[in-house]
Amino acid sequence: MNKMRKHKVEVAVVGAGPAGLAAAIEAASAGAKKVLIIDENTKAGGQLFKQIHKFFGSEAHLAGTRGIDIGAKLLKEVEKSRAEIWLETIVFAIYEDKKLAIINKAKGSRLIEAKKIIFATGASENVISFPGWTLPGVMGAGAAQTMVNLHRVLPGRSILMIGSGNVGLIVSYQLMQAGAEVVAVLEAMPKIGGYGVHASKIRRAGVSILTSHTIKQANGKDFVESATIIKLDEKGKPIPGTEKRLKVDTICLAVGLSPLAELAWMAGCKFEYIPELGGFVSLHNEDMETSVEDIYVAGDITGVEEENTAIDEGRLAGVSVAGSLGYLSSREANERKQIIRDRLKCLRMGPFGEVRQKAKEKIMKLWSNYHESRYKV
Amino acid sequence: MRIVNHPILGVMKPRKRVYIKVDGNKIEAIEGEPILAALLANGIKVCRYTKKRNEPRGLFCAIGRCTDCVMTVNGVPNVRTCVTLVEEEMRIETQRGLGKWSKDRPTNSENFK
Amino acid sequence: MNQGIKYRGCPSREELENSPGYPSAERVNKGPVAVIECVEEIPCNPCEAACPYGAIKVGEPIINLPTLLENKCIGCGVCIAKCPGLAIFWVDLTYSKDEALVAIPYEYLPLPQPGERVEAVSREGKTITQGRIVKVDNRKRNDRTAVIYLAVKPEFAQEVRSVRVFPKRNS
Numbered sequence: 001m002n003k004m005r006k007h008k009v010e011v012a013v014v015g016a017g018p019a020g021l022a023a024a025i026e027a028a029s030a031g032a033k034k035v036l037i038i039d040e041n042t043k044a045g046g047q048l049f050k051q052i053h054k055f056f057g058s059e060a061h062l063a064g065t066r067g068i069d070i071g072a073k074l075l076k077e078v079e080k081s082r083a084e085i086w087l088e089t090i091v092f093a094i095y096e097d098k099k100l101a102i103i104n105k106a107k108g109s110r111l112i113e114a115k116k117i118i119f120a121t122g123a124s125e126n127v128i129s130f131p132g133w134t135l136p137g138v139m140g141a142g143a144a145q146t147m148v149n150l151h152r153v154l155p156g157r158s159i160l161m162i163g164s165g166n167v168g169l170i171v172s173y174q175l176m177q178a179g180a181e182v183v184a185v186l187e188a189m190p191k192i193g194g195y196g197v198h199a200s201k202i203r204r205a206g207v208s209i210l211t212s213h214t215i216k217q218a219n220g221k222d223f224v225e226s227a228t229i230i231k232l233d234e235k236g237k238p239i240p241g242t243e244k245r246l247k248v249d250t251i252c253l254a255v256g257l258s259p260l261a262e263l264a265w266m267a268g269c270k271f272e273y274i275p276e277l278g279g280f281v282s283l284h285n286e287d288m289e290t291s292v293e294d295i296y297v298a299g300d301i302t303g304v305e306e307e308n309t310a311i312d313e314g315r316l317a318g319v320s321v322a323g324s325l326g327y328l329s330s331r332e333a334n335e336r337k338q339i340i341r342d343r344l345k346c347l348r349m350g351p352f353g354e355v356r357q358k359a360k361e362k363i364m365k366l367w368s369n370y371h372e373s374r375y376k377v
Numbered sequence: 378m379r380i381v382n383h384p385i386l387g388v389m390k391p392r393k394r395v396y397i398k399v400d401g402n403k404i405e406a407i408e409g410e411p412i413l414a415a416l417l418a419n420g421i422k423v424c425r426y427t428k429k430r431n432e433p434r435g436l437f438c439a440i441g442r443c444t445d446c447v448m449t450v451n452g453v454p455n456v457r458t459c460v461t462l463v464e465e466e467m468r469i470e471t472q473r474g475l476g477k478w479s480k481d482r483p484t485n486s487e488n489f490k
Numbered sequence: 491m492n493q494g495i496k497y498r499g500c501p502s503r504e505e506l507e508n509s510p511g512y513p514s515a516e517r518v519n520k521g522p523v524a525v526i527e528c529v530e531e532i533p534c535n536p537c538e539a540a541c542p543y544g545a546i547k548v549g550e551p552i553i554n555l556p557t558l559l560e561n562k563c564i565g566c567g568v569c570i571a572k573c574p575g576l577a578i579f580w581v582d583l584t585y586s587k588d589e590a591l592v593a594i595p596y597e598y599l600p601l602p603q604p605g606e607r608v609e610a611v612s613r614e615g616k617t618i619t620q621g622r623i624v625k626v627d628n629r630k631r632n633d634r635t636a637v638i639y640l641a642v643k644p645e646f647a648q649e650v651r652s653v654r655v656f657p658k659r660n661s
Contacts, residue, residue: 011461019426033442044422053574054522054574054633054635055574056532056534056574057533057534057551057552058533058534058535059539063437063536063574064536064540064574064633065536065573065633066385066633066634100545124440124442134424134432134433134434134445135433136424136433136434136435136436137422137435138437138438139436139437139438139439142435142438142439142440143436143437143438143439143440144439146439147414147417147436147439148380151410151411151414152379152383152386152414153378153379153380153414153417153418154380154391155378155417155436157378176598177383177384177385177597177598177599178380179378179380179599180381188489190497191496191497192496192497192499194497195530195532195575196495196496196501196529197502197530197532197574197575197576197577198500198531198575199495199499199510200495200499200500200501200527200576200577200613201574201575201576202499203498203499203500203613203614203615204500204611204612204613204615204651204652205598205615205652205654206611206615206616206654209498209499209613210499219470222422222423223422223423223433224434231447241520243531251493274497283534308533325442342429345534346552346553347533349531349533349553350530350531350532350533350553351530351531352532353532353533355552355582374414382599384597384598384599384601384634384636385597385634412612
């Protein structure tokens with residue numbers, strides 16, 4: 001480890017999705033000299049470049065703009081801000097002294113020494129298993145989305161979507177735009193999980209959304225040839241005799257996301273299990289700082305929400321970092337942070353948002369408790 | 378099946394064709410795309426068969442994390458086809474089990490992730 | 491039987507009539523008007539800025555359902571392509587003696603052509619009548635959300651919300 005070449009920066013941002021890009025833009029524009037964004041993919045933008053639909057929110061979130069175009073806009077801003085991006089670079093460790101170990105094909109391995117670190121590593125897809133789930137043709141909904149929107153290839157023609165959250169509804173719509181037929185969307189709960197407007201789009205395209213249903217098994221020899229679905233009772237138990245066979249060649253799993261938080265675990269950040277936010281999330285305060293000094297988090301890693309909250313949390317972390325480094329006066333930093341916090345509050349209103357608002361308040365309360373207990377004399 | 382025209386993404390821009398061999402059969406790919414995209418575009422869904430039960434596996438995560446899509450490429454086994462880009466004259470084989478290192482593989486596996 | 495958007499994925503008649511964005515029957519009979527079928531509170535307000543006549547109000551907090559100011563709305567149709575949820579439609583019951591004109595946002599290929607006959611589809615995705623394509627607006631400012639204007643029998647104007655351009659594929 002000591003033989004690795006060192007690279008000194010002021011701010012290291014891990015993850016070039018909307019949260020990471022927004023954080024870097026704020027920090028660099030405020031004056032931070034060396035802001036480095038690190039991402040393992042060949043392209044920056046995180047999930048944005050797979051989102052071809054128009055986003056919600058307000059003008060500050062570029063509402064009404066397609067995800068792909070928001071991604072392009074953010075990248076232009078990053079360029080203007082002079083923050084640097086290293087792509088195809090994996091952060092494989094963080095050591096006790098908070099140095100980040102990275103590896104990149106061209107550069108080899110390096111040790112990044114940063115004054116401030118922001119983890120914006122996003123989330124990954126969950127899976128559910130059932131007999132036949134290993135057959136080719138069963139895939140994550142995000143995987144189908146990557147294939148059609150990034151690589152312009154249809155993974156199949158006849159789709160069964162499992163899960164009616166926003167991912168399931170949106171990817172169903174995108175698969176139809178790509179030319180596939182979505183035979184049905186299954187939802188284990190008695191109500192549809194995602195936004196009504198997303199559901200309405202696919203309903204009027206003729207897609208059935210079967211609530212209180214799940215998949216019993218996938219059938220086929222070398223790949224999916226059909227799916228057996230089954231109805232669930234009020235307790236969520238399969239009702240024998242209600243099996244139906246659907247002729248599909250693709251089964252997409254849209255059953256939630258979990259934060260990708262390995263680096264925060266490694267760094268010793270305190271976590272809490274909050275199912276409404278996707279699982280284990282790192283505690284953070286109002287400035288997005290974790291229980292470990294100088295380490296911040298932003299975006300889905302701190303709780304699976306949306307692109308607009310990711311961007312705003314990124315901005316908040318970026319401003320906090322810039323303020324902490326002295327590039328913004330206390331007053332300026334606080335003013336900017338308050339504006340962003342107010343926007344976040346707004347995004348977390350309504351029947352979908354209030355659960356997340358409560359969860360976020362819980363995280364910050366726990367951070368306070370932990371912080372108090374640590375610094376009590 | 379390729380999406381030649383798309384209501385949001387527009388018409389596919391003309392790109393250079395690349396020819397790869399899959400289990401001895403020549404198929405057409407597009408420069409810059411991952412191997413798995415070329416396979417799916419040509420209707421090939423099975424990437425490998427598992428060691429113990431000889432069960433088929435293929436695309437699952439599409440982002441290089443699950444290893445369900447690995448195949449033997451130019452004699453090197455366990456190459457993630459969803460994140461490895463096609464190259465002219467690449468030899469791709471449906472992998473059986475853990476795969477075998479071929480004697481005539483390139484000596485540095487720099488090209489494979 | 492559970493009705494409404496949370497259960498069936500499309501708004502019920504009650505949800506629509508209770509939504510401040512849904513025009514009254516009286517206004518619909520007067521001439522072209524926007525029909526905003528937004529029934530769930532989510533933080534979203536591009537429709538407000540989209541209207542050049544100030545006929546759509548969301549205000550704060552932005553989870554408010556949009557209110558259509560019926561008498562300010564002249565039915566220009568600019569808002570149809572602006573809603574990220576594709577939840578804004580448009581009807582003109584005064585189009586002709588025996589036809590109404592309905593405008594729907596549409597993001598699929600192939601796009602139908604003016605003059606073409608298509609299946610006119612309800613919110614539940616069922617073909618309920620035939621329609622004739624009058625105009626397809628796919629100008630740049632719509633950002634790839636085409637707006638299809640189709641002529642249908644007037645009794646279907648508030649039911650038709652999509653089209654089927656080709657026959658449904660047999661599985």
